[in-house]
Amino acid sequence: MSHSAELTQVENSLSPLAPAVYIIGAGPGDPDLLTVKALKILQQADVIVLADSLVPQQILQDIRLEAEVVCTSNKTLEEILPLMIDRVRSHQSVVRLHSGDLSLYSAIHEQMQALAAAGVPFEVIPGISAFQAAAAKLKVELTVPGLVQTIILTRVSGRASAVPPSEELASLAAHQASLCLYLSALHVRAAQEKLLEHYPADTPVAVCFRIGWPDEKICLVPLEQMAAVTQEERLLRTTLYLISPALKTALVNESTSAARSQLYHPEHSHLFRPSR
Ligand SMILES: C[S@@+](CC[C@H](N)C(=O)[O-])C[C@H]1O[C@@H](n2cnc3c(N)ncnc32)[C@H](O)[C@@H]1O
Known part of the structure; x- marks a missing residue:
């Protein structure tokens, strides 16, 4: 990689996030299982709105010291949404952190609808379920x-x-x-x-x-x-x-050990491994 390409990459990684809500799937709880994209955003965010009953505090180990952390286990949607909307309108970047992946049991549907209705930009970053x-x-x-x-x-x-x-x-x-x-x-x-x-x-x-x-x-x-x-x-x-x-x-490691996919079987050919 050239020096200028390296510099551009560093500059990009330090550039402030656009004011928006970043809805992030935090994975099961191990910080090493955050996606690279999720980690980059978490490291830069101004505000982190955390579903704390399901996401352990260890996920926050790399956030900025001055980041505002808001726990939501004792809050209603009517309290959480205005807070996120207000921070974005004040030009801050907000992470909304839920456990696992966001496509199941995350209650993000209603949050996305309300953000869209308020004209607040948001992005959805998946996680490991x-x-x-x-x-x-x-x-x-x-x-x-x-x-x-x-x-x-x-x-x-x-x-x-x-x-x-x-x-x-x-x-x-x-x-x-x-x-x-x-x-x-x-x-x-x-x-x-x-x-x-x-x-x-x-x-x-x-x-x-x-x-x-x-x-x-x-x-x-x-x-x-x-x-x-x-x-x-x-x-x-x-x-x-x-x-x-x-x-x-x-x-037991035995009954299914004989069961294998045909994909890598020597007698199975396909587009990328035609029969010889
Ligand atoms: C509100 S749902 C969120 C599911 C999440 N969106 C996911 O993809 O894993 C919470 C439930 O997910 C499961 N769950 C989430 N994180 C877990 C973990 N670290 N270990 C075991 N179960 C977990 C449990 O069944 C828990 O009651």
Whole structure:
């Protein structure tokens, strides 16, 4: 890289952010799992509006000393939105930080609508969702040829959000896919009963508590013990369940070891590796 190109790159990295709201998916909690783009914006932002009940403080380790940090766990949308709009109108850059990826269970839809209505520019920067971080920790692929090829991301109904009847857990369980169950630890016994309507009782379940946080804990158990282990170990907040036949690889490392994708198989040819 030429000297002038290097200088331009440094200047760009130091240039102040345009006044706008940057809605960022913070990933599961480990700062090393922020995207490069998210980290660059966080390092420059004037204001950080943090969903603090789900994003650990360690994510803020590289922010500016003078950045204003606003925690939102005790605030309503009616308090959060005017604050963000006001700061942008005062020519400040605002990061709105949510956990995981923003495309699921992030409550950003209503924030984006309100920002658009107020004429406030915003950008959306994706993050790593809890299910991806959990699969990586477990060193498993949730799609294994011949075993399971579908991933379902879902939750049970909570006090704030009802799941439509057509997406009821028992009907999703009928697919016996890799099922990633968010926001459900408080209703784990009912969830287990619905899952048992279709999955065998010995289907492996990973109970993933606070992946990437300092007190992370993962328990691999058969489905019939999912509720008991959650309650005995008190894994009740920020817990994700992975229910999947693919987790057999994490437990025993044998039954699925023979199952492999054809993609890299010597007898399989394709556009980039024609038959010889
Ligand atoms: C409001 S939702 C946010 C999900 C987030 N948008 C994502 O993509 O991971 C919060 C739920 O996500 C799951 N979750 C988020 N972060 C997690 C983590 N670090 N470890 C385990 N589960 C997590 C839990 O099921 C938690 O109850």
